[in-house]
Amino acid sequence: MKPLPLYGLRLLLLGTFLGTWGLLARNAELAFFIGHPWQVLERLWNWLATGSGVLEVQWQGQNLVVMHFPGTLYPHLLVTLAETLIALLIGVVTGLLAGFCLGLMPAVAHLLSPFIKAANAIPRVVLAPLFLMWFGLGMPSKIALAVSLVFFAVFFNVYQGVREVSPALLANVRLLGASRWQLVRLVYLPSAAGWVFSSLNMVTGLALAGVVVGEYLGASRGIGYLILQAEATFDVNAVMAGIVVLTFCALCLDAVFARIERRLQAWRNLDP
DSSP: OOHHHHHHHHHHHHHHHHHHHHHHTTSHHHHHHHOOHHHHHHHHHHHHHSSOEEEEEEETTEEEEEEEESSSHHHHHHHHHHHHHHHHHHHHHHHHHHHHHHHHOHHHHHHHHHHHHHHHHSOGGGGHHHHHHHHOSSHHHHHHHHHHHHHHHHHHHHHHHHHTSOHHHHHHHHHTTOOHHHHIIIIIHHHHHHHHHHTHHHHHHHHHHHHHHHHHHSOSSSHHHHHHHHHHTTOHHHHHHHHHHHHHHHHHHHHHHHHHHHHHHHHHHHOO
16 A cells, blocks of 8 residues: 555544544533544643743752753653653663573573562552652652563563574584684674564553552652643543643654664665
8 A cells, every 4th residue: 555545544544533522522511531633732732831840860860961941841841751751761771781691591580580570570550659658749650660561571572582592503603613602692682672662662652551550649740740640620521631642652653763773774775
Protein backbone atom coordinates (compact mmCIF):
# COMPACT_ATOMS: atom_id res chain seq x y z
CA MET A 1 0.00 0.00 0.00
CA LYS A 2 1.35 3.44 -0.95
CA PRO A 3 2.18 5.90 1.88
CA LEU A 4 -0.39 8.56 0.96
CA PRO A 5 -3.41 6.22 0.89
CA LEU A 6 -2.15 4.64 4.11
CA TYR A 7 -1.91 8.01 5.88
CA GLY A 8 -5.31 8.92 4.49
CA LEU A 9 -6.85 5.77 5.94
CA ARG A 10 -5.22 6.46 9.29
CA LEU A 11 -6.59 10.00 9.32
CA LEU A 12 -10.00 8.61 8.38
CA LEU A 13 -9.88 6.17 11.30
CA LEU A 14 -8.81 8.95 13.67
CA GLY A 15 -11.58 11.22 12.41
CA THR A 16 -14.13 8.43 12.78
CA PHE A 17 -12.99 7.79 16.35
CA LEU A 18 -13.17 11.48 17.30
CA GLY A 19 -16.50 11.93 15.56
CA THR A 20 -18.01 8.92 17.34
CA TRP A 21 -16.60 10.16 20.64
CA GLY A 22 -18.11 13.60 20.04
CA LEU A 23 -21.52 12.14 19.18
CA LEU A 24 -21.54 9.97 22.29
CA ALA A 25 -20.46 12.93 24.41
CA ARG A 26 -23.57 14.86 23.40
CA ASN A 27 -25.28 12.85 26.08
CA ALA A 28 -24.49 14.78 29.27
CA GLU A 29 -24.63 11.73 31.52
CA LEU A 30 -22.30 9.75 29.25
CA ALA A 31 -19.98 12.76 28.82
CA PHE A 32 -19.42 12.77 32.59
CA PHE A 33 -17.64 9.43 32.19
CA ILE A 34 -15.94 9.73 28.79
CA GLY A 35 -15.43 13.48 28.44
CA HIS A 36 -15.72 15.48 25.24
CA PRO A 37 -12.93 15.71 22.63
CA TRP A 38 -13.20 19.49 22.24
CA GLN A 39 -13.10 20.03 25.98
CA VAL A 40 -10.06 17.75 26.19
CA LEU A 41 -8.33 19.87 23.53
CA GLU A 42 -9.35 23.01 25.41
CA ARG A 43 -7.81 21.64 28.60
CA LEU A 44 -4.60 20.80 26.75
CA TRP A 45 -4.47 24.33 25.34
CA ASN A 46 -4.98 25.80 28.81
CA TRP A 47 -2.16 23.69 30.18
CA LEU A 48 0.16 24.73 27.36
CA ALA A 49 -0.66 28.41 26.95
CA THR A 50 -2.12 29.79 30.15
CA GLY A 51 -0.78 30.22 33.63
CA SER A 52 2.86 29.75 34.56
CA GLY A 53 4.93 26.94 35.99
CA VAL A 54 8.17 26.72 37.91
CA LEU A 55 10.53 23.76 37.98
CA GLU A 56 12.96 23.66 40.91
CA VAL A 57 15.83 21.18 41.19
CA GLN A 58 17.02 20.95 44.79
CA TRP A 59 19.93 19.24 46.49
CA GLN A 60 20.24 19.17 50.28
CA GLY A 61 17.74 21.97 50.60
CA GLN A 62 19.48 24.24 48.08
CA ASN A 63 17.99 25.25 44.72
CA LEU A 64 20.39 24.16 41.99
CA VAL A 65 18.13 25.01 39.02
CA VAL A 66 15.04 27.20 38.88
CA MET A 67 13.22 27.28 35.51
CA HIS A 68 10.12 29.32 34.66
CA PHE A 69 7.67 28.24 31.95
CA PRO A 70 4.76 30.07 30.26
CA GLY A 71 2.36 27.12 30.76
CA THR A 72 1.47 24.89 33.67
CA LEU A 73 2.12 21.62 31.80
CA TYR A 74 5.84 21.94 31.00
CA PRO A 75 7.32 21.48 34.51
CA HIS A 76 5.22 18.34 35.05
CA LEU A 77 6.08 17.01 31.59
CA LEU A 78 9.82 17.57 32.08
CA VAL A 79 9.77 15.77 35.43
CA THR A 80 7.96 12.74 33.97
CA LEU A 81 10.26 12.58 30.93
CA ALA A 82 13.39 12.96 33.07
CA GLU A 83 12.28 10.18 35.40
CA THR A 84 11.42 7.93 32.44
CA LEU A 85 14.74 8.45 30.65
CA ILE A 86 16.81 7.97 33.81
CA ALA A 87 14.88 4.80 34.66
CA LEU A 88 15.36 3.53 31.11
CA LEU A 89 19.11 4.15 31.24
CA ILE A 90 19.57 2.48 34.63
CA GLY A 91 17.22 -0.41 33.88
CA VAL A 92 18.68 -1.16 30.44
CA VAL A 93 22.31 -0.97 31.58
CA THR A 94 21.83 -3.08 34.71
CA GLY A 95 19.58 -5.57 32.93
CA LEU A 96 22.07 -5.87 30.07
CA LEU A 97 25.03 -6.44 32.39
CA ALA A 98 23.18 -8.94 34.60
CA GLY A 99 21.68 -10.88 31.69
CA PHE A 100 24.98 -10.93 29.80
CA CYS A 101 27.03 -12.10 32.77
CA LEU A 102 24.59 -14.82 33.83
CA GLY A 103 24.21 -15.92 30.21
CA LEU A 104 27.96 -16.57 30.11
CA MET A 105 27.94 -18.30 33.52
CA PRO A 106 25.24 -21.00 33.37
CA ALA A 107 26.26 -22.51 36.74
CA VAL A 108 25.71 -19.20 38.54
CA ALA A 109 22.48 -18.64 36.61
CA HIS A 110 21.20 -22.06 37.70
CA LEU A 111 22.10 -21.25 41.31
CA LEU A 112 20.30 -17.89 41.28
CA SER A 113 17.36 -19.00 39.12
CA PRO A 114 14.76 -19.48 41.93
CA PHE A 115 15.67 -16.14 43.51
CA ILE A 116 15.42 -14.31 40.18
CA LYS A 117 12.05 -15.91 39.43
CA ALA A 118 10.79 -15.02 42.91
CA ALA A 119 11.87 -11.39 42.53
CA ASN A 120 10.27 -11.18 39.08
CA ALA A 121 7.02 -12.66 40.43
CA ILE A 122 6.51 -9.80 42.90
CA PRO A 123 3.87 -7.37 41.56
CA ARG A 124 5.71 -4.08 41.08
CA VAL A 125 2.81 -1.99 42.36
CA VAL A 126 3.23 -3.39 45.87
CA LEU A 127 6.83 -2.15 45.86
CA ALA A 128 5.73 1.46 45.33
CA PRO A 129 4.90 2.11 49.03
CA LEU A 130 8.31 0.74 50.02
CA PHE A 131 10.09 2.97 47.51
CA LEU A 132 8.09 5.97 48.76
CA MET A 133 9.16 5.24 52.34
CA TRP A 134 12.77 4.61 51.37
CA PHE A 135 13.31 7.43 48.86
CA GLY A 136 10.56 9.93 49.67
CA LEU A 137 8.10 11.68 47.36
CA GLY A 138 10.75 12.99 44.96
CA MET A 139 12.10 11.59 41.71
CA PRO A 140 14.17 8.68 43.16
CA SER A 141 11.11 6.68 44.28
CA LYS A 142 9.51 6.93 40.80
CA ILE A 143 12.77 6.02 39.11
CA ALA A 144 13.21 3.00 41.39
CA LEU A 145 9.72 1.70 40.58
CA ALA A 146 10.27 2.13 36.84
CA VAL A 147 13.71 0.48 37.02
CA SER A 148 12.16 -2.55 38.74
CA LEU A 149 9.93 -2.96 35.66
CA VAL A 150 12.58 -2.30 33.02
CA PHE A 151 15.35 -4.38 34.59
CA PHE A 152 13.67 -7.77 34.40
CA ALA A 153 12.33 -7.23 30.89
CA VAL A 154 15.82 -6.41 29.61
CA PHE A 155 17.49 -9.06 31.76
CA PHE A 156 15.43 -11.97 30.45
CA ASN A 157 15.74 -10.80 26.84
CA VAL A 158 19.53 -10.46 27.05
CA TYR A 159 19.91 -13.74 28.95
CA GLN A 160 17.84 -15.52 26.31
CA GLY A 161 19.81 -13.87 23.51
CA VAL A 162 23.15 -14.98 24.95
CA ARG A 163 21.97 -18.52 25.64
CA GLU A 164 20.55 -18.92 22.12
CA VAL A 165 23.76 -18.12 20.27
CA SER A 166 24.26 -20.89 17.71
CA PRO A 167 26.73 -23.55 18.95
CA ALA A 168 27.81 -24.09 15.35
CA LEU A 169 28.69 -20.39 15.02
CA LEU A 170 30.69 -20.51 18.26
CA ALA A 171 32.55 -23.63 17.09
CA ASN A 172 33.41 -22.03 13.74
CA VAL A 173 34.67 -18.84 15.38
CA ARG A 174 36.80 -20.86 17.80
CA LEU A 175 38.26 -22.83 14.87
CA LEU A 176 39.32 -19.54 13.34
CA GLY A 177 41.36 -18.86 16.45
CA ALA A 178 39.13 -16.35 18.20
CA SER A 179 39.98 -15.58 21.81
CA ARG A 180 37.47 -15.41 24.66
CA TRP A 181 37.27 -11.60 24.37
CA GLN A 182 36.75 -11.83 20.59
CA LEU A 183 33.90 -14.29 21.14
CA VAL A 184 32.29 -11.86 23.54
CA ARG A 185 32.80 -8.85 21.28
CA LEU A 186 31.96 -10.40 17.91
CA VAL A 187 29.34 -13.00 18.79
CA TYR A 188 27.74 -12.57 22.21
CA LEU A 189 27.49 -8.76 22.31
CA PRO A 190 25.79 -8.38 18.88
CA SER A 191 23.32 -11.11 19.82
CA ALA A 192 22.53 -9.45 23.17
CA ALA A 193 22.27 -6.00 21.57
CA GLY A 194 19.76 -7.29 19.04
CA TRP A 195 17.55 -8.60 21.83
CA VAL A 196 17.87 -5.34 23.76
CA PHE A 197 16.77 -3.18 20.83
CA SER A 198 13.95 -5.57 19.98
CA SER A 199 12.60 -5.02 23.51
CA LEU A 200 13.06 -1.23 23.66
CA ASN A 201 9.49 -0.55 22.51
CA MET A 202 8.16 -2.65 25.37
CA VAL A 203 10.49 -1.37 28.10
CA THR A 204 9.87 2.27 27.14
CA GLY A 205 6.18 1.76 27.87
CA LEU A 206 7.05 -0.06 31.10
CA ALA A 207 9.30 2.77 32.25
CA LEU A 208 6.66 5.40 31.52
CA ALA A 209 3.98 3.31 33.24
CA GLY A 210 6.14 2.81 36.32
CA VAL A 211 6.90 6.52 36.59
CA VAL A 212 3.25 7.54 36.20
CA VAL A 213 2.07 4.96 38.76
CA GLY A 214 4.68 6.26 41.19
CA GLU A 215 3.54 9.84 40.61
CA TYR A 216 -0.06 8.77 41.00
CA LEU A 217 0.62 7.19 44.39
CA GLY A 218 2.57 10.10 45.81
CA ALA A 219 4.23 13.10 44.17
CA SER A 220 4.17 16.87 43.86
CA ARG A 221 5.12 16.98 40.15
CA GLY A 222 4.51 14.98 37.02
CA ILE A 223 1.74 13.97 34.63
CA GLY A 224 0.58 11.29 37.06
CA TYR A 225 0.18 14.01 39.67
CA LEU A 226 -1.95 16.07 37.26
CA ILE A 227 -4.14 13.04 36.56
CA LEU A 228 -4.53 12.40 40.29
CA GLN A 229 -5.63 16.00 40.85
CA ALA A 230 -8.16 15.71 38.01
CA GLU A 231 -9.53 12.47 39.43
CA ALA A 232 -9.99 14.08 42.85
CA THR A 233 -12.26 16.72 41.27
CA PHE A 234 -14.01 14.28 38.88
CA ASP A 235 -12.61 16.23 35.91
CA VAL A 236 -12.69 13.50 33.26
CA ASN A 237 -11.54 15.90 30.53
CA ALA A 238 -8.33 16.64 32.44
CA VAL A 239 -7.78 12.92 32.95
CA MET A 240 -8.20 12.35 29.20
CA ALA A 241 -5.86 15.27 28.50
CA GLY A 242 -3.21 13.65 30.72
CA ILE A 243 -3.66 10.36 28.86
CA VAL A 244 -3.22 12.18 25.53
CA VAL A 245 0.03 13.76 26.77
CA LEU A 246 1.36 10.40 27.95
CA THR A 247 0.42 8.74 24.67
CA PHE A 248 2.20 11.46 22.69
CA CYS A 249 5.32 11.09 24.86
CA ALA A 250 5.32 7.30 24.43
CA LEU A 251 4.99 7.64 20.63
CA CYS A 252 7.84 10.18 20.49
CA LEU A 253 10.15 7.98 22.58
CA ASP A 254 9.23 4.97 20.46
CA ALA A 255 10.06 6.89 17.27
CA VAL A 256 13.42 8.00 18.66
CA PHE A 257 14.45 4.50 19.69
CA ALA A 258 13.20 3.02 16.42
CA ARG A 259 15.41 5.50 14.53
CA ILE A 260 18.41 4.58 16.70
CA GLU A 261 17.73 0.89 16.11
CA ARG A 262 17.61 1.43 12.31
CA ARG A 263 20.90 3.33 12.41
CA LEU A 264 22.60 0.59 14.43
CA GLN A 265 21.10 -2.12 12.23
CA ALA A 266 22.48 -0.38 9.14
CA TRP A 267 25.87 -0.12 10.79
CA ARG A 268 25.83 -3.80 11.67
CA ASN A 269 24.91 -4.73 8.09
CA LEU A 270 27.92 -2.80 6.83
CA ASP A 271 30.25 -4.43 9.35
CA PRO A 272 32.37 -7.02 7.53
